[in-house]
Amino acid sequence: MKDNVKTRLKPTLTRLAPSPTGWLHIGxxxxxxxxxxxxxxxxxxxxxxxxxxDQERSRETYVRDIIDGLKWLGLDWDGEIIYQHQQLDLYQKYIKKLLDEDAAYKKEGAIYFKVKSQKSKVKSEERIVFDDLIRGEIEVPLDKIDDFVIVKSDGSPLFLLTNIIDDSEMGITVVLRGEDHISNTPKQLLLAAGLGIEPPRYGHLPLILNPDRSKMSKRSEAPTALRDYQKDYLPAAVVNFLALLGWRERNVKGLRLEAEGRKEEEIYSLKDLIKGFDLDGIQKSPAVFDCQKLDWLNAQYIRRSKNYELRIKNKKLWEVIKDRVVKLSDIKKLSAEITNPPDFPAELLIFGKSNKEKTLAGLNAALKILSEMSPPDWESQEKLAAGLTKAVVNNQLSNGDVFWPVRVALSGQKQSPSPPELLWVLGKEEALKRIKKANDKIQNPNDKSISND
Incomplete structure (x- = not known):
């Protein structure tokens, strides 16, 4: 039961055949x-x-999730979607063939496939051998395979049977699936022999493990459903990440970037992946689901996005926050930190080595110089930075006496974009308004009438 040249020369037809009994799994x-x-x-x-x-467990909600998930990833399919519940008459035809030819039998209401009925069709009559497209030749002794159920007692045909029938009817030539299906492959090859159909060639993908090398499950640290990633991640980043879960390029180079605290990582477009994807690049060893790597890739794709692509109207705001965005939900948070009037305690305005008097002097010096700067100067971060530096030098102050309180006055944060970036984004009117309120706050720290509006 080895593959032949004729099979390899057929057009490559692949498929995805999920069961709609849960949300679309990341695997x-x-x-x-x-x-x-x-x-x-x-x-x-x-x-x-x-x-x-399995009509008891199948849900239309899960069918919709599968379809929407594939569309979100940009994976289109050819032809119409095939639904197995519409194929029941077809399966009955094949079941009858197996029963008529004594390749299956009924027991306690169920129908079993008779493994020994195919012994003469196995080359050695003792083992079944198949060429896994990823793992090479795999042998399974026939005496290790017991007769197995193909139709339940309620009349429902099971996966092993319906799967191989539909692959034949659809002309599928290559099936890439998880390594947990390796034990199913010999059974399906025996079924194909009994049914008189040609099976596809199989390749079994490595498992996906958690960072601690445990098996990915519903209790894993990382979410296991694709839908859990759609809110925070760009489709292109997820595709890039998934492509590297068990595959490494051999024939094409992506954009190589230095990743923080790790080896260089590569960014691939779909065009790159299509060009370079081959079976030789698929690994046999388990792939590790590295959340940090996914976050890093997502950040790279976000930084390369235009503001309008992410529906952000303020181009300046996007230029300032994009290098700090890792997940899409960060955009709202980081935007709010700049655009919403800040609320902070007066003591936050004072830099560690400074004092109240120097801080007041720094704020007043910054106010004076920034107020005098022309509208064109406010369009240049370099000139705004030079204005703040001038406030430091002309008043014999330190950077901490000027840059720090201006940062806090504009953002209310210890860590934020730089003061020149904040000034540039907020504009002259709003920026000066916030600095004046900070000046009032430090002089009257207990005055509740000083509003943040």
Whole structure:
């Protein structure tokens, strides 16, 4: 039961066949991406099939989530979506064939596949051998495979049967799926022999593990459903991250960047991935879901986005905060820290080595110079920085006496964009208004009438 040349020369048709019994798993999204990339790389086609024969657990909500998730990732499919619950008559035809040919039998209401009925079709008659596209040749002794259920007692056909039938009917030639399916492959190859159909070639992808090397599950530190990432991450960043979960480029180079505290990382566009994706680059060892790496990639994609692409109207604001944004939810938080009038205790205005008198002097000096600067000067961060430096030098003050209280007056934060950036974003009127209120606050720290509005 080894693959033949004829199979390898067929057009590459891949598919994703999820069961709608839960939210689209991040591992299923990785499987979808690998099948999609391989089909595109080979000039083939990618199909979507919903395996919903388990009507008790299947939900339309989950079907919608699968479809929306693939669209969000940018993974389109060819043709119409196939729904298994619409294929029941087809399965009955094949079930009848197995029963008629004594390749299956009924027991306690269920239908079992008779493994020994296919012994003569196995080359060695003792083992089944298949060439895994990722792991190479795999052998399984026939005496290790017991007869198995293909139809439940309630008449519902099971995965092993419906899966191989639909792959044949759809003309699927390559199936990339998780390594937890390796044990299913010999059974499905035996079924294919019994049904008289040609199976696809299988490749089994490595598991995805948590950073502590434990198996990813619903109790994992990182969320396991794709929908949990859609609020905070850009689709391109997630695609890039998923592509690197168990695959390394061999034939194409992406944008190589230095990642903080780690080796260089590469950023790939979909075009890069399609060009470079091949099966030789898929690893056998487990892939580790590194949340820090995903965050880093997301930040890189965000920094390369235009303000209008993220529906941010204020271009200046975006230029100032984008290098501090890691997740999309950071945009609202960081924007609010600048645009909302700050609220802070008066003592925060005083730099560690300064005092109240020097702080007041610094604020007044900054007010005077900034007030005199022309509108064109307010469009230059360099000139605004020079204005603050002039306030330091002309009044024999330190940077902490001027830059620090101006930062706090404008943002209310110990850590924020630089004072020149804040001045540039807020504009002359709002910036001077905030500095004046900070001046009043430090002189009258207990005066509750000093509003932040």
């Amino acid at each position: 299923t999204a990785r499987t979808a991406l690998f099948n999609w990339l391989y089909a595109k790389h080979c000039g083939g086609q990618f199909f979507l099939r919903i395996e919903d024969t």
